[in-house]
Amino acid sequence: MSAMRLLAAVNSHLDVDMGVRTLFDAPTVAQLALRLVSGSSGRRPLVPQQRPDIIPLSYAQQRLWFLNRFEGGVATYNMPIAFRINGALDLGALESALDDVIDRHESLRTVFPDIDGVPSQKVLPAQPGLWRRGGAAVVAVAADQEDAVMRELVALAGYRFDLATEIPIRAQIYSVGPDQYILGIVLHHIAFDGWSMAPMVKDVGVAYAARCAGQVPAWTPLPVQYADYSLWQREHLGDLEDSGSRIAEQLSYWRKELAGLPEVVSLPTDRPRPPAPSYRGDGVDLRIDPDAWAGIKAVAAEHNVTTSMVLQAVMSVVLHRAGVGEDIALGTPIAGRNDQALQELVGFFVNTWVLRVGLNSQQRFSDVLDQVRQKALDGYSNQDVPFELLVEQLNPTRSTSHHPLFQVALVFQNNVRPEVALEGAGIEPMSMVTRTAKFDLDVDIREVPDELSGAPMAAGVLTYATDLFDRSTIERLVGWFGKVVSAVVADSSVVVGEVGLLDDAERNLVLHQWSGAGIDAQVGLAPELLATAVAADPDALAVVDHPREYTYRQLDEISNRLARVLIEAGVGPERAVGVAMGRSAELVIAWWAVLKAGGVYVPVDRTHPAERIATVLDTVEAVCVLTRGGDPVAGTGARPVIDVEALDLSSRSAEPVADADRLAPLTIDDAAYAIFTSGSTGTPKGVAISHAGVLGVAAAHRELFGVTPGARVLMVAAPTFDASVFEWLWAVASRAALVVAPPDSYAGDALTAVIEGQRVEAALITPTVVATLDRSRLSGLTTLVTGGEACPAELVAAWAPGRRMFNAYGPTEVTIWATWSALSAGQPVRIGAPVPGTCALVLDARLNPAPVGVVGELYLAGPVLARGYV
Structure with a gap:
């Protein structure tokens, strides 16, 4: 500026x-x-204009006028200021001085009526007291009630202007003690901007001194008024239809520059963006100490740029590293007072333009800064296009949920510092913290003297929309800003991706406290789980496949007998068995039998094409295929197909299967099961899971979900998905009964009836299926785990109250699940913390730990990790 x-x-x-x-x-x-x-x-010179009957608004005013009408006069665009005054104050002189300033600047006594659907300016005649809120000009507030004073100021700052009938300024004088006062003023942005502060307070001081002397202020007349500017602006810019006009030429630049700009910046928000913003905001202080600020200036001088450009480049890097992407748009203000006649005028002249920066983690900061310089100079050269007209002409997708073209703004305030003086009294500005947010993020920085040394430094505030962010998130963002500043001051050619954002505390948090690293999990062979349950309570119910029921003793003995049949058929460690069954007690028995024999359990879906089944079986070199009830299975080739229901197992021993019975000793590194997915190409892709992670995952089921012995766990997942293994391990680890849902009961009323009729207390169900169930009939379902897909917040709000609800996440490449989180209504749905025995890290493109809240790739490690693809 x-x-x-x-x-x-x-x-x-x-x-x-x-x-x-x-x-x-x-x-x-x-x-x-x-x-x-x-x-x-x-x-065209800016001089007083011939006033028509209807004076148009400036382009900038038009948007604020429409917002004021549309949003009912909310205080989003209010600009509050306050001053503390000590000494012998002449209250009458101050009131008259306020009248004088409103008389001098027409913009402060202008209303904006709608005339036949067209907004217009109407300058009111000067008269005393236009600035009053109503009632007395001076309000007494006890000096020891600082909170009461601040409440009064906050209420003033939140004044709802009706711009059609009220002038855009209100003021109040508060008497807080003998010779102690506070002057509060709130102005609507439609008539005021940051630059306007200096001429306004200077004029107040001049007028006050004159009134104290019993005179009227003798100031130099203003060369023009705001209405003159509004009329001149349209003539100066020219006609859009004229390709040679200033406005048409500059619009051509902006069309090219902003082509393809992302509609919304992808900020790492804590909450989804609401359909319409509340404009509630808060702020976190930001400071750059004297040494760093001197370094910023040195970088600016080295690269022939302004300090503002350095700050813009820094913020672009911060946003990129925060996961926003490689196409960054920053809103940045420009004074808009490109004529000397406007320098001392109060009004809304500031314009906004969009700084678009493309960057990636391989670039050097100096390259980013050079780009910012080029874009900024081009932007300044095309600054006459009012932002409101730019939005109208570019016509981005309109939405009430976000600001058009940019959602992050950065302002470096180097306006003339207002010289505040009231003759015979001491006066100093007060900090007025507003709780509104016009943008998602708004960084406001200015140079100030350090409180101790007096050396120049920078201070400001990062205002944020509380609809989207928690304060802790913004505090981290401010910390990252400081980290980037330190890095570029130390070396302006630093590579963007190498700027370290984590401090020691956050590094310890993501690498140790949150990652799960160093937390041991139980390791052993999967059959040990069933043996433990049998030893604890052999007569407890293990499987309910209505009307049949099996105790843990019966499940153990039958699976031991079937395991011996499989061993005789050539099944052993690293030798696979295809299991082609639907949900049933026999499927559970087959699972345990294959594991006890030392084999690899490989489920196949009988309804799949023969080619797919053959591909799966050939890939794992299956020794045989298990089925039930004589159901035909295509694609088995020459392999033996064993119908478990047709077997006579009575001659086989029911004693536990040991290594001496197997073809070879079974180890924790041997595969326990293999699950096939379609893969990205549609070709079946198998993942082999070893015994190493099974016991730890089962223990996590028991510890985290809290299902007690004797409870009933639903078995509803398709056998070819590892969610079915989740159900089996959950039941056996908790010594609960596994309730088999019939083949035709997979959702809706049918599944609701099973859960209700069989008194199921715990279930893993996808959110899509949960949404089909009748919640009113399922009060007995006290533990609900969702997985397989993202769980909507609306579903959590409906189902979480009155029960324990969890989210389980994990790719097929781990032992079923890797992370978990407890869900509560009104709280974000996250994948949560690592399952004990799992190490989970979010890393950036350079494999560095990503800061909290930043998008990266999830890396998983530990015994739960799959052994590999088959």
Whole structure:
């Protein structure tokens, strides 16, 4: 903005049209003089205009007017300020001074009525007290009630302007003790911007001094008023239909520059974006200490850029590293006062343009900074297009849920610092923290003196939308900002992906506390699970396949007998058995029999094409295929097909199967089962899971879900999915009964009837199926685990109250599941923490630990990891 002030002065006094790029390319007076030709601008001078009956709004005002009408006068675009005053204050003089300032600046006594559907400006005659909220100008508040004072100021800041009938300024004087006052002012952005602060408070001081002396202020008349600017703006920009007009040429640049811009920035939010924002916000303080700030300035000088450009490049890197992507859009303001006549005028002139930066983790920061410089200078050269007109012409997908074109803004405030002076009284600005957020993120930084040394430093605030973010997330983001600043100050050519964002505490959090690393899990052979359950309570119910029931003793003995048949058929360690059965007690028996024989359990779906079944069986070199009830199985080739229901097992021993009975000793590294998925190509792809992870996963079922012995666990998953293994291990680890859902009972009323009729207390069900169940009939279902797909928050809100609800996540390449989380209504649904025995890390593209809240790839390790593909 300092450059903008210089340009406005040079262009106005010399009647030239010098651009920002010229200023950067010719930074000395001598160099500039060679490039300037006086009287060459061809610009239409900004002078008082002939006022028509209906004065149009400026382009910038139009959008705020529509928002004010659409949103019912919410305080989103209010600009509150406050001053603490100590000393002998002449209250009458101050009130008159406020009247004088409103008289001087027409923008402060303008209303915006709708005339035949068209918004317009109407300047009201000056009269005393237009600024009052109503009632007394001075309100007494006890000095020791600081909270009461702040409540009053917050209420003032939240004033809801009706712009059609009310001027855009309200003020209140608070008396908080003898010779102690607070002046609170709130202005609507439609008539005020950050630059306006300095001329307004200067004028208040001049008017106050005059009134204290019994005089009227004798200030120099303003060359133009805001209504003049509104009329001039449209003439200055020209006609959109004229390809040679200023507006058409600059719009052409922006169309190309913003083509293909992502509609919404992919910020790592804590909550889904609501259909319409509440505009509630909060802020986290941000500071750059004197040494780092001096370093920022040194980097700016080294690369012939402004400090603002360095900050923009830093923020772009922060957003990229936070997972936003490689196409970053930042909203950035420009003063919009490109004529000297506007320098001392109160009004809404600031324009917004979009800085679009493309970057990746392999780039150096210096390259990013060079790009920002180029984009910024091009943007400044095409700054006349009002943002509102840009949105209208680009016509992005309209949505009430987010700001158009950009959702992150960065402002480096280097406006003229307002000189506040009231004759005979001490006055100082007060911090006014507003709780509104116009954007998802809004970084506001200014240079200030360090409180101790007085050296220049930077301080500001990162305002965020509380609809989207928790405070802790923004505190981390501010920390990352500081990390990037430190890195680029140390080396401006640092590679973007090598900037370390984690501090020691966060590194310890993600590498140790959250990763599950170092947490041991039970390791052993899968058959030990059934043996443990039998030893604890052999007569407990193990399987319910209505109307048949099996105790743990019966399940153990039958599976021992079948295991011996399999051994005789050539099944042993690393030798697979195809199991072609639907949900049934026989399927559970077959599972345990294959494991006890030392074989590899491989489920196949009889309904699949023969070619697919053959591919699966050939891939694992299955020794034989188990089926039941004489059901035919295609694609088995020459392999023996064993119908378990037709077997006479009475002659086989029911004693436990030991290594001496097997073809070879069974080890924890041997495969326990293999699950085939379609893979990305549609060709069956098998994953082999060893015994190593089975016991630990089963123990996790028992410890995390809390199902007690004697409870009933649903068996509803298709046998070819590892969710079926989840159900079996859950039941046996908890010494619960496995309730088999009939083949035609997989969702809706049929499955509801099974859960209700069989008194099922615990189940793993996909969210899609849960949504089909009748919740009113399933109060007995006290433990519900969802998995296999993302669980909607609405489903959690409906099902979590009154029961324990969990989310289980894991790819086929681990032993069923890798992470888990407890679900509660109103809380985000996350994949949660690692299952004991699992190490889980989120890493970035360079295999560095990703900071908390940043998107990366999930890496899993530990005994639960699959042995590999088959």
